């Protein structure tokens with residue numbers, strides 16, 4: 001009998017798993033379940049709205065979704081509409097691909113103040129995640145601090161200083177465009193505990209910061225070493241050399257060159273968020289790097305600001321009825337095997353690191369395990385899930401429904417924008433009528 005597979009989560013990891021099962025020729029049905037009516041996870045809600053080329057990978061995933069093996073169950077939240085225990089009773093194999101879409105904070109005093117917004121929340125807001133439509137971040141101060149020296153930090157800084165015109169061919173929602181355009185933000189401080197060599201930017205993203213219309217990157221030449229030094233990994237070596245060269249180029253920019261500035265700050269460890277109820281500033285300790293680690297120097301400084309965005313990584317939440325590693329924020333697994341007929345892939349398995357394609361090998365591994373472990377299929381799969389959801393009154397969004405939502409978004413796109421994203425679940429479901 002055909003193996004019934006349920007994949008919970010339709011980000012890259014979920015789709016790579018479905019694709020691997022199909023390519024392997026496993027005789028299976030694959031049900032792709034997502035709590036949102038929209039597929040693709042962080043491709044839609046994480047990847048920056050002005051990086052549309054990156055988002056195009058979803059076209060490949062669409063082909064997978066349209067395969068005869070697959071069925072999309074959108075608007076179905078596991079844990080609310082169906083439990084994991086129930087799914088495991090219905091399916092031969094269940095794959096956890098729920099990602100790590102939550103904020104990780106720095107862990108310093110004052111992080112509970114108004115005006116501290118984690119990167120997952122802030123990025124979700126400007127990407128029109130329906131959970132975050134009403135966030136209404138306070139952008140009323142001139143200075144913003146983004147804590148972190150990776151691509152997510154760069155994305156946030158760039159989105160905050162780009163003009164409406166520069167964003168015209170993006171899918172930044174109008175509410176975010178207007179809030180950013182009318183805000184008095186002039187200076188975004190992007191701060192890392194370690195030095196420029198240790199920063200995790202990719203070079204394309206870094207270089208982009210020198211090509212903005214209304215903003216310039218500002219780098220203190222005294223923070224740049226002459227050379228990268230010898231690293232073990234040649235790929236790392238090349239990347240870091242390129243980044244150092246780019247940062248050196250940035251030292252030509254002066255504050256007077258543009259009305260907005262992105263300050264690249266290194267060797268700065270945040271120790272406390274200052275203010276009363278609201279953020280008024282950030283206190284930091286200067287550091288030096290010793291053996292790759294940031295070590296405090298005992299010298300402190302402060303930056304006045306009204307918004308602090310920790311961009312120090314994402315985290316997953318425990319999944320009910322599954323052993324969870326509280327230290328690394330991942331499910332406990334053995335090479336992706338979580339329990340009998342239960343597998344994990346992507347960020348819930350490895351933690352929040354890597355690019356979209358980094359999730360591909362997880363899918364291949366899970367497909368191999370499923371083929372090995374399940375042998376003959378025994379469980380009914382979608383013929384049990386469908387009636388269960390109907391009984392619970394869940395409005396399941398099929399892939400055909402999603403295509404209608406997508407078409408309506410494309411039809412409503414203003415000017416050069418690729419789409420006008422719906423901002424609420426109600427708007428999306430209204431497109432589908434009854």
Ligand SMILES: Cc1cc2nc3c(=O)[nH]c(=O)nc-3n(C[C@H](O)[C@H](O)[C@H](O)COP(=O)(O)OP(=O)(O)OC[C@H]3O[C@@H](n4cnc5c(N)ncnc54)[C@H](O)[C@@H]3O)c2cc1C
Nearest residue numbers: 009011012013034035041042046078098099346347355356
């Ligand atoms: C801000 C940001 C920018 C990025 N930019 C890039 C980039 O430019 N290029 C690049 O290559 N990579 C980028 N990445 C990395 C890339 O997005 C990730 O590697 C990838 O999305 C992780 O895939 P995933 O499938 O594990 O998780 P996700 O993409 O998060 O997918 C998880 C899915 O699970 C669903 N889900 C969660 N809980 C449930 C539940 N209980 N029931 C049903 N469904 C559920 C979610 O709705 C979501 O659709 C970026 C990441 C971030 C955070």
